[in-house]
Amino acid sequence: MLPELRTPYLLFLGGESRLTFAKTASGIAQWCPERxxxxxxxxxxxxxxxxxxxxxxxxxxxxxxxxVIGVAPVGGAIGAEWVDVLLEAATAGVDIVNGLHHRLxxxxxxxxxxAASGSALVNVRVPPxxxxxxxxxKRSGRRLLTVGTDCAAGKKYTALSLSRALVARGVNATFRxxxxxxxxxxxxxxxxxxxPGDFISGAxxxxxxxxxxxxxxxxxxxxxxxxASYAGVSLGLLHGSQPDAIVVCHEAGKxxxxxxxxxxxxxxxxxxxLNLACARLTNPSVRCVGISINTSGLKxxxxxxxxxxxxxxxxxxCIDPILQGCExxxxxxxxxxxxxxxxx
Amino acid sequence: MLPELRTPYLLFLGGESRLTFAKTASGIAQWCPERxxxxxxxxxxxxxxxxxxxxxxxxxxxxxxxxVIGVAPVGGAIGAEWVDVLLEAATAGVDIVNGLHHRLxxxxxxxxxxAASGSALVNVRVPPxxxxxxxxxKRSGRRLLTVGTDCAAGKKYTALSLSRALVARGVNATFRxxxxxxxxxxxxxxxxxxxPGDFISGAxxxxxxxxxxxxxxxxxxxxxxxxASYAGVSLGLLHGSQPDAIVVCHEAGKxxxxxxxxxxxxxxxxxxxLNLACARLTNPSVRCVGISINTSGLKxxxxxxxxxxxxxxxxxxCIDPILQGCExxxxxxxxxxxxxxxxx
Numbered sequence: 001m002l003p004e005l006r007t008p009y010l011l012f013l014g015g016e017s018r019l020t021f022a023k024t025a026s027g028i029a030q031w032c033p034e035r036x037x038x039x040x041x042x043x044x045x046x047x048x049x050x051x052x053x054x055x056x057x058x059x060x061x062x063x064x065x066x067x068v069i070g071v072a073p074v075g076g077a078i079g080a081e082w083v084d085v086l087l088e089a090a091t092a093g094v095d096i097v098n099g100l101h102h103r104l105x106x107x108x109x110x111x112x113x114x115a116a117s118g119s120a121l122v123n124v125r126v127p128p129x130x131x132x133x134x135x136x137x138k139r140s141g142r143r144l145l146t147v148g149t150d151c152a153a154g155k156k157y158t159a160l161s162l163s164r165a166l167v168a169r170g171v172n173a174t175f176r177x178x179x180x181x182x183x184x185x186x187x188x189x190x191x192x193x194x195x196p197g198d199f200i201s202g203a204x205x206x207x208x209x210x211x212x213x214x215x216x217x218x219x220x221x222x223x224x225x226x227x228a229s230y231a232g233v234s235l236g237l238l239h240g241s242q243p244d245a246i247v248v249c250h251e252a253g254k255x256x257x258x259x260x261x262x263x264x265x266x267x268x269x270x271x272x273x274l275n276l277a278c279a280r281l282t283n284p285s286v287r288c289v290g291i292s293i294n295t296s297g298l299k300x301x302x303x304x305x306x307x308x309x310x311x312x313x314x315x316x317x318c319i320d321p322i323l324q325g326c327e328x329x330x331x332x333x334x335x336x337x338x339x340x341x342x343x344x
Numbered sequence: 345m346l347p348e349l350r351t352p353y354l355l356f357l358g359g360e361s362r363l364t365f366a367k368t369a370s371g372i373a374q375w376c377p378e379r380x381x382x383x384x385x386x387x388x389x390x391x392x393x394x395x396x397x398x399x400x401x402x403x404x405x406x407x408x409x410x411x412v413i414g415v416a417p418v419g420g421a422i423g424a425e426w427v428d429v430l431l432e433a434a435t436a437g438v439d440i441v442n443g444l445h446h447r448l449x450x451x452x453x454x455x456x457x458x459a460a461s462g463s464a465l466v467n468v469r470v471p472p473x474x475x476x477x478x479x480x481x482k483r484s485g486r487r488l489l490t491v492g493t494d495c496a497a498g499k500k501y502t503a504l505s506l507s508r509a510l511v512a513r514g515v516n517a518t519f520r521x522x523x524x525x526x527x528x529x530x531x532x533x534x535x536x537x538x539x540p541g542d543f544i545s546g547a548x549x550x551x552x553x554x555x556x557x558x559x560x561x562x563x564x565x566x567x568x569x570x571x572a573s574y575a576g577v578s579l580g581l582l583h584g585s586q587p588d589a590i591v592v593c594h595e596a597g598k599x600x601x602x603x604x605x606x607x608x609x610x611x612x613x614x615x616x617x618l619n620l621a622c623a624r625l626t627n628p629s630v631r632c633v634g635i636s637i638n639t640s641g642l643k644x645x646x647x648x649x650x651x652x653x654x655x656x657x658x659x660x661x662c663i664d665p666i667l668q669g670c671e672x673x674x675x676x677x678x679x680x681x682x683x684x685x686x687x688x
Contacts, residue, residue: 195540197544198574201573201575228625232541235569237576274622278618
């Protein structure tokens with residue numbers, strides 16, 4: 001498994017002023033402000049996550065554990081203009097945490113600086129080397145997986161929101177991360193989309209190990225069974241997670257798959273049916289407990305009516321987690337009988 | 345893509361006398377004897393592939409291009425007792441071809457020996473670094489993919505048998521390899537089970553590129569949608585292959601999935617239905633053209649009756665390719681109308 005990430009974090013933004021390219025930093029600041037000491041912006045950068053501005057020296061004084069690269073340029077390369085800051089931090093004993101495809105070891109001098117100070121270079125996108133092949137063994141404890149009609153449908157947001165709502169209700173629950181931003185938020189996890197094919201379901205089994213019977217793992221989904229670019233990852237994650245419950249995530253108004261030529265989005269019913277049919281392989285008692293829909297693309301006046309209409313059509317709670325929170329799905333989830341769960 | 349493998353091959357058996365651990369060598373000797381110059385066995389090894397015994401020196405004189413490691417010990421490590429032979433071959437300018445998980449570069453001295461002579465060290469199990477993400481674009485030409493009720497169901501054998509039968513009928517057809525032995529037989533391909541999850545369908549798209557409208561790619565399947573260890577690979581391969589036709593492979597009498605706890609094998613009808621449902625995502629006109637069954641576990645007197653009964657139940661050609669060849673499936677395949685194929 002990934003080493004536990006050292007907190008608190010210094011969120012590195014560099015010169016990136018567009019929020020859409022700083023989703024990692026903003027996700028961390030939103031979901032785990034208690035892990036964040038501050039942000040490091042280059043002079044003139046107006047993007048502000050609402051946390052303290054710190055230089056590397058100030059961050060060291062504040063006891064920062066890791067500098068987290070919080071931006072993701074197109075192409076996934078480490079910016080040449082970041083190198084001085086990374087070297088300064090590694091030299092000062094601060095771990096560097098990187099979710100980009102490019103590896104920190106390729107930055108000239110960085111490995112030597114880290115070795116000299118004893119700091120760690122953590123490439124979150126690189127999966128652990130020793131992963132098992134999945135074996136489908138039924139594990140103790142309960143599991144919920146978010147799935148989607150496509151990528152970027154709110155699977156991470158929904159899983160985080162659900163796990164927070166469960167914990168707030170006194171339920172024993174843990175968010176399980178499967179992507180780089182989720183891993184930085186949770187401080188642990190496996191980047192499932194980088195795992196070699198033969199080990200995808202085994203990695204998923206590793207992410208949500210045996211637990212107490214009352215415990216819920218709330219697992220961050222990836223891709224979609226209907227996205228022809230990434231469906232293999234989605235299926236391996238579904239099988240390895242052996243969920244007792246799934247939540248389907250969707251973006252209102254979207255009609256086609258992101259990365260694929262002319263591929264139409266499935267209906268919510270199609271998406272529920274195929275996910276349940278495939279999930280039954282490792283958990284015959286799986287059920288869908290709700291639909292989480294990003295309605296931000298609709299007119300404000302139409303959002304609630306749209307959700308109500310969907311809920312009537314599907315017969316399950318349909319919520320926008322940003323608009324309404326996840327309580328309705330939590331209610332449905334807590335109806336899942338414990339006797340049925342666990343009987344495989 | 346993998347570099348074209350240099351022929352002819354010297355098949356290295358070492359001290360391995362059990363055919364079941366020498367399937368790579370025996371598969372190559374069976375399917376492409378024209379690529380094989382001879383075998384190299386340690387003294388006392390009685391396993392015989394029916395080809396000439398050659399020392400490394402004799403192989404060099406015979407113009408051998410590659411020494412192929414034709415055995416796969418449990419654990420996938422390169423035997424310490426092989427090192428002298430590997431070094432001798434690499435020093436003499438012979439390429440070394442390895443399908444094990446362990447890499448040739450880890451054999452002390454081998455990289456230096458190869459560099460000095462200009463020979464190549466080819467780890468067939470290592471996928472190319474630069475693979476695209478799949479985009480689902482409809483490609484020209486036609487495609488058949490073998491799928492299975494489980495692993496080890498005859499998907500490679502059936503694909504090879506079908507491609508040979510098609511070529512023998514004068515059809516423009518190519519076997520496309522997705523596993524290490526298939527790659528050594530074909531001399532090209534991608535080990536799809538080692539590709540990182542995000543690139544599985546993209547690798548599959550790369551394996552069967554655009555072709556002339558009359559051309560059939562016959563693609564070696566991997567795993568099974570019903571094997572919870574490997575189904576992610578199977579789904580990505582299915583989507584990326586965008587097959588016009590599938591052939592379901594099965595082992596008669598098998599009741600449970602190999603690598604998974606208590607998971608029952610699907611029925612042939614279940615296997616056809618789920619594969620077609622998933623395949624329609626990238627090729628709505630996909631159809632199943634036959635069933636290929638390994639009946640070697642049945643009593644000799646029952647094999648033909650079993651196949652006939654299956655054929656009546658399913659309503660498609662059901663053949664054992666070792667017993668009968670693949671002609672019946674080829675007949676069905678050639679009925680696939682070209683106008684329908686290609687209409688996505």
